[in-house]
Amino acid sequence: MKKKKEVKVLLVDDEVEFVDTLAQRLRMRELHVDTVYDGEQALSFIKRIEPDVIVLDLKMPGLHGIEVLREIKKMSPQIQVIILTGHGTEKDSEEAKKLGGFDFLRKPADIDLLVAKIKEAFAEKIERTMTAIAFAEEGELDTAEKIIKKEE
Amino acid sequence: MRIWKKLMVGFGVYVTLAAIIGIFAYVELRTITKRFTVVEVADDITNIILEVRRFEKNFLLYKDDDTFQEIKKYLAVLTDDTDKIRKEIIKEVGTDNYEMMKNAIAEYDFQINILSKNFKLQKEFISKIGVLTRSIEKNLSGDVLNSFLIVRKYEKNLMIYRDKDIYATLINTLNSPKFATAEVNRYRSLINGLFKLYREEQSSIEKIRSKARNIQTFTEDLSKRERANITTILSRSAILLLFAVLTIIILGTAVNIKIANSIATPLKQLEGITKKIATADFSKRIDVRGKDELASLGTAFNQMQDQLQNTMRFLELANEKLRESRAQLVETEKLATLGRFSAGVAHEINNPLAIINEKAGLMKDYIDMSEDFPNKEKFNVMLNAIFDSVRRCSSITHRILGFARKTDITPEAINLNSLVNEVLKFLEKEILYKSIRLELELSEALPVIKSDKIQLQQVFLNIIKNAADAVEEGGLIRISTGIKNNTTFQVSVEDNGYGIPKEMLKNIFEPFFTTKEKGKGTGLGLSISYGIIKKLGGNILVKSEQNKGTTFTVEIPV
Numbered sequence: 001m002k003k004k005k006e007v008k009v010l011l012v013d014d015e016v017e018f019v020d021t022l023a024q025r026l027r028m029r030e031l032h033v034d035t036v037y038d039g040e041q042a043l044s045f046i047k048r049i050e051p052d053v054i055v056l057d058l059k060m061p062g063l064h065g066i067e068v069l070r071e072i073k074k075m076s077p078q079i080q081v082i083i084l085t086g087h088g089t090e091k092d093s094e095e096a097k098k099l100g101g102f103d104f105l106r107k108p109a110d111i112d113l114l115v116a117k118i119k120e121a122f123a124e125k126i127e128r129t130m131t132a133i134a135f136a137e138e139g140e141l142d143t144a145e146k147i148i149k150k151e152e
Numbered sequence: 153m154r155i156w157k158k159l160m161v162g163f164g165v166y167v168t169l170a171a172i173i174g175i176f177a178y179v180e181l182r183t184i185t186k187r188f189t190v191v192e193v194a195d196d197i198t199n200i201i202l203e204v205r206r207f208e209k210n211f212l213l214y215k216d217d218d219t220f221q222e223i224k225k226y227l228a229v230l231t232d233d234t235d236k237i238r239k240e241i242i243k244e245v246g247t248d249n250y251e252m253m254k255n256a257i258a259e260y261d262f263q264i265n266i267l268s269k270n271f272k273l274q275k276e277f278i279s280k281i282g283v284l285t286r287s288i289e290k291n292l293s294g295d296v297l298n299s300f301l302i303v304r305k306y307e308k309n310l311m312i313y314r315d316k317d318i319y320a321t322l323i324n325t326l327n328s329p330k331f332a333t334a335e336v337n338r339y340r341s342l343i344n345g346l347f348k349l350y351r352e353e354q355s356s357i358e359k360i361r362s363k364a365r366n367i368q369t370f371t372e373d374l375s376k377r378e379r380a381n382i383t384t385i386l387s388r389s390a391i392l393l394l395f396a397v398l399t400i401i402i403l404g405t406a407v408n409i410k411i412a413n414s415i416a417t418p419l420k421q422l423e424g425i426t427k428k429i430a431t432a433d434f435s436k437r438i439d440v441r442g443k444d445e446l447a448s449l450g451t452a453f454n455q456m457q458d459q460l461q462n463t464m465r466f467l468e469l470a471n472e473k474l475r476e477s478r479a480q481l482v483e484t485e486k487l488a489t490l491g492r493f494s495a496g497v498a499h500e501i502n503n504p505l506a507i508i509n510e511k512a513g514l515m516k517d518y519i520d521m522s523e524d525f526p527n528k529e530k531f532n533v534m535l536n537a538i539f540d541s542v543r544r545c546s547s548i549t550h551r552i553l554g555f556a557r558k559t560d561i562t563p564e565a566i567n568l569n570s571l572v573n574e575v576l577k578f579l580e581k582e583i584l585y586k587s588i589r590l591e592l593e594l595s596e597a598l599p600v601i602k603s604d605k606i607q608l609q610q611v612f613l614n615i616i617k618n619a620a621d622a623v624e625e626g627g628l629i630r631i632s633t634g635i636k637n638n639t640t641f642q643v644s645v646e647d648n649g650y651g652i653p654k655e656m657l658k659n660i661f662e663p664f665f666t667t668k669e670k671g672k673g674t675g676l677g678l679s680i681s682y683g684i685i686k687k688l689g690g691n692i693l694v695k696s697e698q699n700k701g702t703t704f705t706v707e708i709p710v
Contacts, residue, residue: 015503106502108542
C-alpha cells in the first residue's frame with residue numbers, strides 16, 4: 001500500500017527503456033511514478049491527473065520539451081517541472097528557467113541527485129500551493145470587506 | 153649634355169674640320185694661282201726679251217733699220233705688257249723690283265736708240281771717208297801716196313778690229329808732216345769721230361747687254377723663285393692635307409666613339425637591368441651620370457624600379473598575410489566543424505548512456521535489496537566500474553557540450569593579475585606536490601579588462617595545468633602579464649617541460665587531441681580554451697621546442 005502523502009511524479013521521455021527503468025527505480029525510492037512517451041500524452045495526462053513533479057525530456061518527437069513546459073505552466077503553474085535531457089544547451093536551460101522550470105539536469109543523471117531534486121521540487125510545490133491558498137483567502141476577505149463597506 | 157647636342161657635336165666636329173680643310177685648300181690654291189700668274193708674266197717677259205735679244209744680235213751684225221724697227225716693236229710690246237702687270241702681282245714681285253725692271257727696259261730702249269743713231273753716223277762717216285780718201289789719193293803721189301795707202305790698210309784693220317793700238321799708229325802716221333794737208337786733217341778728224349763712235353757703240357752694247365741680262369736674270373729669277381714657292385706650297389699643302397685628313401679620321405672617330413659610348417653604355421646598362429627586373433631581381437640600380445635624356449631616363453627608371461620593388465614587397469607581404477589568414481580561417485573553420493560534430497556525437501551518446509546508467513542502477517538496486525548470493529560482491533565491483541565509465545563518458549560529453557554551447561559572454565570587470573592568482577589557487581596542491589618553481593612577472597600597470605570571468609578562468613586553468621603536467625619535479629613555470637600596443641592584453645605561460653613535438657603543434661587545438669597518458673586527459677582543454685578565446689576576439693599563440701619547454705601566449709583585445 002502506498003502512503004497517503006507520496007509524491008506523484010510524471011516521467012516524460014521518448015526513450016522507452018530509459019523511462020521505464022528510471023520509473024522502476026524511482027518507485028523503489030517510494031515515489032509514485034507515471035510514464036508517458038511524448039509531449040501530447042503528457043498534456044492529456046495532466047488534464048486527468050495532476051502530478052506534483054514532472055521530469056521532462058526536451059528532444060522528443062512531436063512537441064518539444066520547451067513547448068510542453070510552456071503549456072504545463074499555462075494550465076497548472078503549481079506543477080514543478082525538472083528538465084532532464086541529453087541534448088540541452090545553455091540556451092534551453094535559460095529558457096526553461098524563464099518559463100518557470102524548477103531545475104535543469106543533464107543525462108545521465110545520478111539517481112540520488114534526481115530524487116533529491118524531485119523532493120525539493122515537491123516541497124516548492126507545496127509551499128506555492130499554500131501561499132496561493134493564503135492569498136486566495138486574503139482576497140476573499142478583501143472582497144467581503146468591500147461588500148460590507150459598500151452596503152454601509 | 154643632351155643627346156641631340158652630343159650628336160650635333162659629333163657631326164659638328166666633322167663639318168668644322170672639313171670646313172677648315174676646305175678654307176685652307178682654297179687659300180692655298182689661291183696662292184698657287186697667284187704664283188702661277190707671276191710665273192706666267194715672268195715667262196712672257198723672258199720670252200719677249202729673248203726675242204728682242206735675237207733681233208739685237210741681228211741688229212749688231214747687220215745694223216739695219218728693219219731689225220731696229222722689229223726691236224722697237226718688241227720693246228713696245230714689252231713696255232706695254234709691263235705696264236699692264238696687275239697691282240697684286242707688282243706687290244708680289246715687289247714694287248722696287250718692278251720699278252727697276254721698268255727702268256731697265258727704258259734704259260735698254262734708250263741705249264738701242266743711241267746705238268741706232270751711232271750706226272747711222274758710222275755709215276755716214278764711212279761713206280765720207282770713202283769719198284775723201286779717193287780725193288786724197290788723186291791729189292797725192294810718190295812716197296806720200298804709198299804712205300797713205302799704208303794708212304788706208306791701217307784704216308781697214310781699224311774698221312775690222314777696232315783696236316786702240318791700230319788707231320794710235322794710224323793717228324801717229326797721219327800726224328807726220330808729209331800729210332799736212334787740209335784733206336788729210338779732215339780725214340783724221342773723220343777717223344777720230346769714227347773711232348769715237350766705235351767706242352760709244354761698244355759702251356752702248358755693253359749697257360744694252362747688261363740691261364738685257366738684268367731683265368732676263370730678274371724674270372728668270374722671279375720665275376724660278378715662284379716655281380720654287382709653288383713647289384713648296386704644294387708639298388706643304390700635301391703634308392697639311394694628309395695631316396688634316398688623319399686628324400679628321402682620328403679626332404672625328406674618337407669624338408664619335410666617345411659620344412656613341414656615352415649613349416650606348418647607359419642603354420646597355422638599362423638593357424641589363426631590365427632583363428634582371430624581368431626575373432624579379434631588383435638588386436641593381438642604374439648608375440646615373442651626366443644630365444642628358446638618358447640620365448633623366450635612368451633616374452625615372454630607378455624611381456620606377458623602387459616603386460615596383462615596393463609594390464612587389466607590399467604584394468608579397470599582403471600575399472603572406474592572406475595565406476596566413478586563410479590558413480587561420482581554415483583552422484578556425486576546421487575547429488568549428490569539429491566542435492559541431494563532437495557536440496552532435498555527444499548528444500547522441502547521452503541518451504544510450506543514460507539507459508546504461510539506469511539499467512545498471514536498477515541492477516544495483518536489486519542487488520542491494522537482495523540477500524547475500526554468490527559473487528554479490530563481484531557484481532557490486534563490476535557495477536561500480538560501469539558507473540565509473542558512465543561518469544567518464546558523461547564528463548566528456550558534458551564538456552564537449554560546454555565547448556559547443558558557448559554563445560553568450562557575460563562581461564564583467566576583471567583584473568588579469570588577480571585572475572591568474574585565483575587560478576593558481578586551484579592548482580596550489582599540484583604545484584606544491586611537484587615542487588614547481590613559480591615565477592610571476594605581473595605587470596602592475598594593467599588596466600581592468602571587461603570580459604567573461606568564468607570562461608577566462610577556465611582558459612588559464614587549462615593552460616597552467618598543462619604546464620604543470622608538462623614539467624618534471626622541480627620544474628619551472630613563468631607567468632607574465634602585459635599589454636601590447638595599448639590594444640591587446642597578453643598573458644604568457646612558459647614552462648621548461650618536455651615540449652610539444654613539431655609535427656603535433658598544428659593539432660593541439662583539436663578536440664580529443666592529447667599527448668597525456670590514457671585516462672589522464674580528454675584532449676578538450678585547449679580546444680575549449682581556443683573556442684573561448686576566439687569568441688572573445690583574441691588569439692592563442694604557442695611556441696614549443698621538444699625537451700626545452702613550451703610557451704602559450706593568450707592575447708585578448710582591450
